[in-house]
Amino acid sequence: MRTRTLEGAHVRVQPLTLALILFATTLAHAQQSPWQGEWGAFTDTSAANGQRLTISDCTATTCTFSVSARVPGGNCGTASKATFTIASPTEATANLPGESATQTCKLQLHRDPKSITVTAVGKTCTSYYCTSPAITLSHTYPQRSTTLYTGPHADACLSNASPATVATCTDAALAKLEQQWQDLYADFPLTPNPNPNENGYSHAVAVDAAILKHCDTASNPSTCLHDRFTADIALMNTRQTDHIAAYTERGDPATAATLAQKIAGKYRHTFANGDVQGDHYRSTDTLTLTPVGSASIHFDAHLEFYNGHTCDLSGGALYRKNGSFVYDDKPTTSDSTDPVCHLGIKPTSTGITFEDYTGGCKMTSCGERGGWNGASFTFAQRIPAKPPTK
DSSP states (O other): OHHHHHHHHHHHHHHHHHHHHHHHHHHHHHTSOTTOEEEEEESSTTOOSEEEEEEESOOSSEEEEEEEEEETTEEEEOSSOEEEEEOSSSEEEEEEEEEETTEEEEEEEEEETTEEEEEEESTHHHHTTBSSTTOOSOEEEEEEESSOOOSTTTTGGGSSOOHHHHHHHHOHHHHHHHHHHHHHHHHSOSSOOSOTTSOHHHHHHHHHHHHHHHHHTSSSHHHHHHHHHHHHHHHHHHHHHHHHHHHHSBOOHHHHHHHHHHHOEEEEEEEEEEOTTSOEEEEEEEEEEEEETTTEEEEEEEEEOGGGOEEEEEEEEEEBTTSOEEEEOOOSSTTOOSOOOEEEEEEOSSEEEEEESSSHHHHHHBOTTOOSTTOEEEGGGBOOOOOOOO
């Protein structure tokens, strides 16, 4: 009996405990600061015209915020999050730093039930925080959402955004999944880019827009997006694995020896160049390729670009499964987060082309305006070998 009584008491306590937990959760949500949330509006999903005020992490006396106002051709805004002080349930003030300790921008915030009016006080508010004196942070920002927006479409959700777009703004996990999808699609697209002049990321954004439009008609846009992004990411991860294997796994030594002899030699390309001062001069790209062993080459490459920027790299390159001789750099530190340089030198019917597989080679061996992708030498630019001396 005693055991059953104790067990019964334990069972009876569980609903009470659960109720208390739910009550505490509901109370915490109900006590969310009335300042917190998304305020503002943009005229369309491009977010090029309008305002946004994001308020988060509120306590009884302060909140964190960021604010921006945009018009075609200009904008105002804080580069990072700032803090305002709450003076009353409807009034708050932020003092933003300016060009000096005595030059500051004061923002006065007045909160109504459905909007916040910001008044910017001081010349610094325009001289330091705006691209033009004709633009201002002084606006009335209507309440948009008590939930903070996240993801690549956060600004668009302050306009007349579609159901699928709103789903990515209000679901942080879905927004993270979409961003992962965009990053992979830029490099490993599942559909060909119809515009050869468009970069991979622009193509990813265009395809993403089509997916959002498709999921707008679904009964549950969030589920539609989640399922599509998850399936595509699995396919792109496979492509990424195959791509990495192609430039890291060794190729056929016999083919390597033939190609190394085909492309060996010294190359030279001279062209017109200039700089930001308006000076004009001639620049010269050079490349030396020397066969080494049965499946590798040694290379020494120098490329020149506008305003005196260059790319310089030399070393050994092994023949890989993708038909390129690949130089593999080693990270300078074991905990470096920068991509490791893998530079491909690919023989073609007319010469060679470079490919920076990870972007790491540009980061470690090029100036700001320089880059390996797209650079090439033709056999016509190869310097004829001198005949042997008798």
